[in-house]
Amino acid sequence: MRKIAVVDDNSDNRLIIRTILEDQYEIVEFSSGLEAIEGFKKSRPDVVILDISLPEMDGTEILRRIREDSQLHDLPVIALTAHAMVGDREKYLSAGFNDYVPKPILDMNVLFDTIQRWISE
Amino acid sequence: MIDDQEPDYILVRGMLSSIPNQAFDLEWAPSFVAGLEAIRPEAHDVCLIDCRIDASDGLELLKRAREAGSKAPVILLTGMGDYQLNEDAMKLGAVDFLARDQLTASLLERSMRYAMAQARALDELTRQRDELRASELRFRSVVQSANDAIILADESSRIIGWNRGAEVIFGYTEDEVLGFPIELLMPERHREKHRLGFRRFRMGGRPHLVGKTVQLEGLRKDGSDFPLELSLASWTSDDGTFFTGIIRDISERKRVEEMRSARETAEEASRAKSTFVANVSHELRIPLHSIIGFTNLLLKNRNTSAEERDFLERILLNAKDQLALINSILNLSKIERGKADVEARPVAVDEIVRQVVRQLELQRRNPDVEIVVRVPQSIRPITTDGAKLKQVLINLIENALKFTESGSVIVNVAASPTDFSPLRIDVIDTGPGIPPHQLDDIFEPFRQVERTPASRRAGTGLGLAISRSLCELLGYDLRVQSKEGRGSTFSILLASETVLPLSA
Numbered sequence: 001m002r003k004i005a006v007v008d009d010n011s012d013n014r015l016i017i018r019t020i021l022e023d024q025y026e027i028v029e030f031s032s033g034l035e036a037i038e039g040f041k042k043s044r045p046d047v048v049i050l051d052i053s054l055p056e057m058d059g060t061e062i063l064r065r066i067r068e069d070s071q072l073h074d075l076p077v078i079a080l081t082a083h084a085m086v087g088d089r090e091k092y093l094s095a096g097f098n099d100y101v102p103k104p105i106l107d108m109n110v111l112f113d114t115i116q117r118w119i120s121e
Numbered sequence: 122m123i124d125d126q127e128p129d130y131i132l133v134r135g136m137l138s139s140i141p142n143q144a145f146d147l148e149w150a151p152s153f154v155a156g157l158e159a160i161r162p163e164a165h166d167v168c169l170i171d172c173r174i175d176a177s178d179g180l181e182l183l184k185r186a187r188e189a190g191s192k193a194p195v196i197l198l199t200g201m202g203d204y205q206l207n208e209d210a211m212k213l214g215a216v217d218f219l220a221r222d223q224l225t226a227s228l229l230e231r232s233m234r235y236a237m238a239q240a241r242a243l244d245e246l247t248r249q250r251d252e253l254r255a256s257e258l259r260f261r262s263v264v265q266s267a268n269d270a271i272i273l274a275d276e277s278s279r280i281i282g283w284n285r286g287a288e289v290i291f292g293y294t295e296d297e298v299l300g301f302p303i304e305l306l307m308p309e310r311h312r313e314k315h316r317l318g319f320r321r322f323r324m325g326g327r328p329h330l331v332g333k334t335v336q337l338e339g340l341r342k343d344g345s346d347f348p349l350e351l352s353l354a355s356w357t358s359d360d361g362t363f364f365t366g367i368i369r370d371i372s373e374r375k376r377v378e379e380m381r382s383a384r385e386t387a388e389e390a391s392r393a394k395s396t397f398v399a400n401v402s403h404e405l406r407i408p409l410h411s412i413i414g415f416t417n418l419l420l421k422n423r424n425t426s427a428e429e430r431d432f433l434e435r436i437l438l439n440a441k442d443q444l445a446l447i448n449s450i451l452n453l454s455k456i457e458r459g460k461a462d463v464e465a466r467p468v469a470v471d472e473i474v475r476q477v478v479r480q481l482e483l484q485r486r487n488p489d490v491e492i493v494v495r496v497p498q499s500i501r502p503i504t505t506d507g508a509k510l511k512q513v514l515i516n517l518i519e520n521a522l523k524f525t526e527s528g529s530v531i532v533n534v535a536a537s538p539t540d541f542s543p544l545r546i547d548v549i550d551t552g553p554g555i556p557p558h559q560l561d562d563i564f565e566p567f568r569q570v571e572r573t574p575a576s577r578r579a580g581t582g583l584g585l586a587i588s589r590s591l592c593e594l595l596g597y598d599l600r601v602q603s604k605e606g607r608g609s610t611f612s613i614l615l616a617s618e619t620v621l622p623l624s625a
Contacts, residue, residue, distance in 0.1 A: 010407070016414035053403060082406035085399060085451060104410035104444065108417055 001026045002119055005045035007036045007062065008080070009054050013103075017049060017080070020108050021115070033057035037065055040072050047118050052081040052092070060095055067096055076118035122149050123156035123182065124171035124198065129221065133169065136226040145233065153182060160186035160193055167236045168195045183213045192243070194236035198224075270368040276361045278303050278319050290349075290370045292342035308338050308346045331355045331364075339368065347372050398454050405447045412440045449583040453566065456590040463594055468507035470543045470615070471496040474532055477514045481522065489527040492518070496534045499541040503615060509591045510613075513599070516584040517548040517611045524552035525608075537616075546613045555603040563601065564589045
């Protein structure tokens with residue numbers, strides 16, 4: 001079973017994503033960036049779903065550290081964020097995220113499709 | 122030598138030839154008329170003129186020559202008892218007087234050499250004076266033509282110099298201000314300070330503004346005051362101490378500075394607003410994410426009963442409505458903030474209309490209403506932000522569909538018959554229309570035409586406000602015409618000369 005890491009300080013969100021995905025994927029949860037990067041090094045996930053607004057270290061900074069890490073730099077990272085105004089998608093894609101899913105998730109299939117895109121590659 | 126007596130000529134010629142090295146060439150002008158010719162400018166180095174020539178006065182000859190501009194040095198040859206001539210002759214520039222009967226070669230030579238030396242000295246003096254004049258003229262031109270006011274004042278603070286720049290800046294002519302105290306140019310509130318400073322200077326203190334550039338205020342002739350920049354210098358000569366003030370009107374600079382500062386404040390406010398809007402957007406979405414997320418999960422659950430499913434569907438619908446409302450408010454706020462993200466490209470209006478209609482036909486809920494597109498055969502592309510124009514059309518056509526029970530919604534594009542440039546896009550419905558007293562309000566946010574609750578149409582009440590803001594952003598006018606019970610026509614005026622049809 002492929003492994004999906006969910007990094008979000010909001011437990012509601014972690015639960016939603018877990019419940020949507022857990023039939024098909026193994027889910028690991030992290031509530032902070034430092035904890036997540038530690039965890040990725042111990043056990044590398046197939047796809048990371050990363051929130052942007054996190055306390056202490058935000059998603060963009062976590063992404064930067066992932067990209068600079070020799071082991072983790074090529075991890076597929078999907079931004080899952082409530083920063084969903086016009087132009088935000090382009091902003092996060094150009095920051096180096098592999099993909100972008102806005103919150104709230106209206107259609108669960110969008111999430112499945114997005115993950116599938118990065119797992120098959 | 123101008124002399125009508127040949128023996129005199131022979132005498133003088135004899136004396137000159139005895140001088141070594143042939144230092145002088147002598148020419149003889151034996152008449153008054155020939156003398157006039159001989160004395161003309163630059164003809165000879167020295168002229169010897171007899172006091173009596175052709176029964177005329179030698180002085181008369183000299184006078185005429187001087188009037189004609191001759192500057193030749195002249196030595197007068199006089200007879201006995203002619204010494205009273207001396208004073209008149211000197212006024213006319215005669216250099217020396219030699220008595221004919223006392224003439225010797227050495228006396229003549231010395232006198233002639235002296236005359237030539239004096240002429241040279243005079244030439245040099247004239248040249249220097251001309252140069253000084255030219256230099257002064259240049260200097261005056263610089264002063265006069267300067268855009269800045271250049272004002273001279275003496276040590277009792279009276280105006281003694283005033284250039285054209287000063288005239289332009291203060292409105293006084295030179296004649297109006299010369300001799301007046303410099304306080305004339307200061308607003309009343311600054312005069313006392315000036316007087317104190319000046320008193321201190323007269324008691325031996327150094328005027329504290331000298332050598333500095335300061336910003337002060339000036340008073341024009343018309344009584345208005347203005348900000349100015351003053352550079353003050355002073356110098357002292359035998360005649361006393363003088364002050365030169367170079368003054369520049371800085372009203373324009375001040376105005377630009379104020380505008381820049383106002384713009385920076387506005388930009389600051391706009392940035393703060395952007396950040397605020399982005400934060401609000403984010404915070405409003407977070408709880409909806411949980412609501413929608415868990416609702417979807419329950420709906421997916423096989424154990425959920427039909428009734429629960431119905432309730433969950435209602436929760437979901439409301440949550441989605443709320444999300445649409447949040448998106449609309451934030452979009453409106455973003456549109457109203459500025460033109461930053463208009464992306465203008467050449468677009469085909471007819472193609473945009475067709476795309477929008479195709480999209481909306483798929484979503485159309487009422488099969489009794491059809492969408493009719495009327496587009497001219499030839500139509501020129503326009504340069505605009507196609508995505509925003511599309512958004513306006515979607516809003517207008519969705520509105521029209523929402524309010525039309527049966528009949529049709531017509532989307533009509535009008536183009537100029539001469540150059541095929543698109544003039545107007547009309548969205549015409551056969552809905553209930555808008556009462557005249559509400560026509561002004563419908564573009565305001567959250568205004569829907571008031572109706573009985575039963576006939577209320579769903580919607581955020583922001584569609585038209587957003588449409589109008591978008592049109593403004595694109596430089597278009599959005600107008601409405603309506604008749605109650607007959608329908609409404611919304612028109613996007615793409616060209617300013619467009620004339621609306623008389624009725625829908």
